[in-house]
Structures are given as structure tokens and as C-alpha cells.
Amino acid sequence: MKTRMNPEDIFRIVDKYDGRHGAIISILEDIQAEYHFLPREALKIVASRTGRSLVDICALATFYRSFSLEPRGRHMVSVCMGTACHVRKSPDVLKDFEQHLGVRAGETTGDKEFSLSTVNCLGACALGPVTVIDGEYYRNVKKGDVASILEHACRAENILKMTDDERIFAVSVSCPNCNRSLMTHEHLMDGYPMVRVTASFRRKHGWVRLSSLYGDYRIESEYDIPRGAVVHFFCPSCHAELRSGRLCADCDAPMIVLLVRGGGTVQFCSRRGCKEHMLDLVGEETTGS
Numbered sequence: 213m214k215t216r217m218n219p220e221d222i223f224r225i226v227d228k229y230d231g232r233h234g235a236i237i238s239i240l241e242d243i244q245a246e247y248h249f250l251p252r253e254a255l256k257i258v259a260s261r262t263g264r265s266l267v268d269i270c271a272l273a274t275f276y277r278s279f280s281l282e283p284r285g286r287h288m289v290s291v292c293m294g295t296a297c298h299v300r301k302s303p304d305v306l307k308d309f310e311q312h313l314g315v316r317a318g319e320t321t322g323d324k325e326f327s328l329s330t331v332n333c334l335g336a337c338a339l340g341p342v343t344v345i346d347g348e349y350y351r352n353v354k355k356g357d358v359a360s361i362l363e364h365a366c367r368a369e370n371i372l373k374m375t376d377d378e379r380i381f382a383v384s385v386s387c388p389n390c391n392r393s394l395m396t397h398e399h400l401m402d403g404y405p406m407v408r409v410t411a412s413f414r415r416k417h418g419w420v421r422l423s424s425l426y427g428d429y430r431i432e433s434e435y436d437i438p439r440g441a442v443v444h445f446f447c448p449s450c451h452a453e454l455r456s457g458r459l460c461a462d463c464d465a466p467m468i469v470l471l472v473r474g475g476g477t478v479q480f481c482s483r484r485g486c487k488e489h490m491l492d493l494v495g496e497e498t499t500g501s
């Protein structure tokens with residue numbers, strides 16, 4: 213973990229996105245991955261290099277709980293306290309983490325090794341209780357597992373490695389109305405086929421491609437979709453709207469639903485910039501193609 217901010221790192225990260233619209237969140241995520249928090253000087257560089265106001269950048273950095281303006285520990289431990297995990301005794305798991313680490317949720321150990329936090333849902337309810345450490349998912353965690361999980365995390369070993377990517381996994385999806393595949397093998401992101409849909413917002417209608425990596429919010433679109441816009445998504449084959457009937461727990465926008473190959477559904481919020489999403493797998497099958 214880097215402790216001193218190096219402007220060259222920030223230049224490199226910003227330039228990687230080549231001035232793309234909607235890349236600010238990705239830039240902040242990359243900086244956070246490098247330093248485990250967002251140094252204030254880094255935010256100033258992002259503002260000046262992207263031409264965005266520092267106020268806008270700070271608003272984003274403080275809006276999302278995954279970002280931190282304060283230094284965090286080398287290992288990030290997030291215990292899910294969402295409903296599905298809560299009923300499977302995640303409060304006991306949290307208590308055990310607190311005892312082992314000697315800190316409360318929201319705090320960092322004195323040696324800066326671990327930061328402990330809670331999250332409301334990690335979108336993998338079927339695997340609950342879920343804890344994520346440094347991006348690795350630990351499923352069906354029980355109170356007595358905590359010591360060995362921390363040991364594993366320190367040795368960078370995984371109980372559940374979901375893909376070779378180590379942090380995220382790809383899903384292959386189809387339309388819930390006509391069941392036709394929404395995957396496009398002509399357009400890849402990080403080597404994985406993207407999800408192709410059509411979308412309309414504010415009287416504009418065009419194509420949108422979504423990353424198929426679960427938990428990855430990058431998109432490509434015919435029109436720039438401003439942050440905060442609620443988008444209507446449609447199947448490009450049967451033109452049915454892909455609404456799930458649920459509203460986002462965070463912002464009340466409609467949730468979008470897609471069928472996952474192998475069984476289950478993935479849902480995500482239709483508001484650009486909102487990170488609410490959930491995965492409900494049948495048989496827990498995921499695919500990398």
C-alpha cells in the first residue's frame with residue numbers, strides 16, 4: 213500500500229481514461245485502489261486535469277461509502293449487514309471481527325493493518341452471510357470462522373475466488389422477455405463480451421453496452437448519459453423494457469433485471485451513477501464467457 217501521494221501516479225490514472233465522459237468514478241476507484249483512500253492533493257489534480265470543479269469531485273468522493281478521504285488499513289474488511297445476511301447471523305460475525313481486531317465497525321486498527329466496516333448488501337445474498345476482504349468474497353461465514361479468515365486474508369489466500377480476475381466475475385445474460393442473449397462478442401471489455409441493450413433517456417434513444425463483470429459500472433453508449441439520469445433499458449431483439457418492478461433501495465429509481473445464464477437474475481439501478489445492484493443466482497452458476 214502506498215502511503216505518500218505521487219502526482220505522477222495520479223496523472224497516469226487520469227490519462228488512462230483519455231478524457232472519457234463519466235470516467236470520474238473509475239478514476240477515483242483507481243486512486244483509492246492505489247492508496248486505499250483519496251488523498252486531498254490527488255483530488256485537486258483530478259479536478260485540474262479533467263477540467264471538472266473540485267466541488268463536483270469532492271461531492272462524488274463523499275457521496276459513495278466505498279470512497280474514503282481518510283487513510284484506511286492495508287486490509288479492508290466489510291461485513292454485510294443486509295437483510296439476508298442479518299437473518300443468517302451476520303451481527304454475530306461482526307462482533308467476532310470486532311473482538312479479534314480490537315476495533316469497532318468504522319475504525320482502523322492501530323497498526324493500520326485492518327479497517328472494519330459494514331455494508332448493506334453486497335449483491336450476493338444467496339452466499340450469505342458474506343464478508344469481503346480486499347475484494348475477496350467469503351461466503352457462509354460463521355462466528356467461529358473469523359480467526360481463520362483473517363489469517364487467510366493476511367496470507368492473501370482466498371476461501372472463495374470467484375474468477376481468475378480475483379475480485380470480480382463475469383455474467384452472461386439474456387432478456388427476461390424473449391430469452392435471447394444480450395451478449396455481444398464483437399465488443400469486449402477487459403476481454404469479456406459486453407452486454408448490449410438499447411436505452412432511452414431525456415428523449416434520446418440509442419445503444420448502450422455494459423461491462424459484463426459483476427460490480428463493474430463501466431459502460432459505452434451512443435450518447436453521453438449524465439450522472440443522475442434515469443435510463444429506460446430495452447431488449448434490442450424484442451424491444452421489451454427491462455424493468456424488474458422493484459425500486460432501488462437507495463434512490464427509488466426503477467431496477468433493471470436481466471436473466472443470468474445458468475439460472476437467476478441480476479438487477480441494477482437505472483439511475484446513472486447509482487451503484488445499487490443485486491445478484492440472485494440459482495445453483496450459484498457464473499460464467500466467464
Ligand code: FES
Binds near residue numbers: 292294298334
Ligand atoms: S444481504 Fe448480504 S449480500 Fe445481500
